[in-house]
Amino acid sequence: MSRLGPRTRLAVAAARGAAVLSRRAGRGGTSLPGKVLLRIDPDAVRRLAARLPRGSAAISATNGKTTTAAMVAAILERGGTRLVHNRAGANMAGGVAASLLDGRGDLGLFEVDEMWLDGVVRDLRPRALLLGNLLRDQLDRYGELDAIADRWAALAASGAARRMVLNADDPTVADLARLAPADGEPPILFGVEDDGVALAVLQHASDATHCRRCGAPYAYEAHYLGHLGRYRCESCGARRPEPHVVARDIRLDGIRGANFQLTLPDVAGPLPIRLELPGLYNVYNALGAAALATALGASPADIAAGLQAVRPAFGRAERVRLPGRDVAILLVKNPAGANEVLRTLALEDGEHDVLAVLNDRIADGRDVSWIWDADVELLAPHVRRVVCSGTRAPEMAVRMKYAGVPSERIVVEERIDRALDDAAEHADGPLYALPTYTAMLELRALLVARGAAEGSFA
Amino acid sequence: MLRVCALYPDLLSIYADRGNLLLIERRCAWRGIGVELRSVGLGQRLDPDEHDLLYLGGGQDRDQALCARDIAEVKRDALHAAAERGVVILAVCGGYQLLGHSYRLGGESLPGAGLLDVTTVREEGPRLIGNVAIEVELPQADGPRVLAGFENHGGRTVLGPDEEPLGRVLRGHGNDGRSGHEGARRGNVIGTYMHGPLLPKNAWLADWLVQRALGLDEPLAPLDDALEDAAHACARRAAGVPA
Incomplete structure (x- = not known):
């Protein structure tokens, strides 16, 4: 603490006290100490981050922040880097501050909520900032998507992040590349190039189908996921930039995993990757992680090995075994994410037993219209x-019912414990649980109470 | 045969507006009523005689501005002719604002269709967000009924002296958070801030719209609405107005 000023030292002491009290009170409190810290010293993130010997990296996106950060951590730790990382997913300013308070390491790795990104990044001044996607999420929380896109654009132009890592397939995100200050490091772009996984039509949950620059509709040569794809604007000529980090020859393997060929800049020949995470959305997470790791100087061997070592986090396509029943838990929290889960499930053979749990608590979004x-x-x-x-x-x-499931196949049981028992008892094969965020936390507690063990359908 | 037309579906469908169209389509199909669903976009002519029900959803500010200019330049007269003919027009959120006289956003004033005597202003202050329930009295409906939904709007809408609200706010903000009014209705033209979407939470209103669009004297034949009724009750509970 020797190089911190007295105000920050005092703030750090108070925040540690809050952490102790919070744990004694039996609350998880991953961001409370950070909030105390920022209350006393609003500049604490900047001061604490400046002490990290190898600087920091930040990740934001509507979908995939936690998984992508876990992939980056697996890659960098393989190379011996000690990370200060907000693994618990507390991803607003308080959570970042709390990780900095607790952490001892060489490099900061932070996932940051998309709405609070600009403030946190201006304090962190990261070496690299990964922006994965900007999709329709809880609109009741954040107002409209364009407002976030505008804040990201101002952030990109500010040069607060030394280098940006951007998804070339998301027109809103890719457009930020042209805003990067000319004296900074050029952005690294990543994308998918495989028409075999393209969709016939644009998914309904797509948002940014109109050009950020001139407002004309984009023409798509290929749609991959939501509004992600190969696009161009026939009015002003804006088009998807050529990515430097690319996935080709993608083979999706149901809910078990995915295989693809990964191309990295300045590396001869593609690297074959087997992901133990399913769906095209996880291929995108892997591409973002590989591109960010490249920006941070990781070796191709560590990138390939790190990606392949990552296993599903709880509730993100995790598979567990109840006595007598296999359960796969697939978190659904917004239309784009839900579509990927639904598309992945549709690849599995046979008819499925499903437990769909829709909560409307604040962390889920109070507005449940997104299911439509x-x-x-x-x-x-x-x-x-x-x-x-x-x-x-x-x-x-x-x-x-309105999607076409016959009414006699639909059961309503508002209590999640009874619903789980009913669904597990009457299922014929594995049970696919599709919970929203807080429902996933409830399910976790129930599954543990019922003796769930890690299992596999493989 | 019910002829439905969605206006600017690629620009005005941010709030799950597809759910409203799906309710109309499926409930007609289950009764053996054919549905033709068409769409009309920017720059395309709207034929006032070709449709029985027009739908406008909500959009982001940028997209809504594109639609406002298109309505003023291309579709205003056709919309008035359709309303004159008794065509049902349902406009939700951004679509509702577009049916009024104008929508003032910062220094800019977007033109509207002028079908409803309302004006909208984006004020400083929080967006009006949350579960909402209102009481409505509609012609050919069986006494006062409740509509439940979710609202999320930055604009505050004020009715002109002769304009009727769609309903009275029971819980929630409504048009401006002050007047106790929600939406506006003139004959078969309805504007409302209620989405969630509106019709899946209030299946009876979908049937009422179809009855009016087809000009039927009697209500549509009943369906097995056990799930729909439960969803309506659930949305009412969320708004704090249990049945």
């Missing part, structure tokens, strides 16, 4: 039986 933007129609023909649960269970049931 999700392409539940993809899943409907594969539903053997669906139990709908959570605080808005009947509204999920109506969504299933």
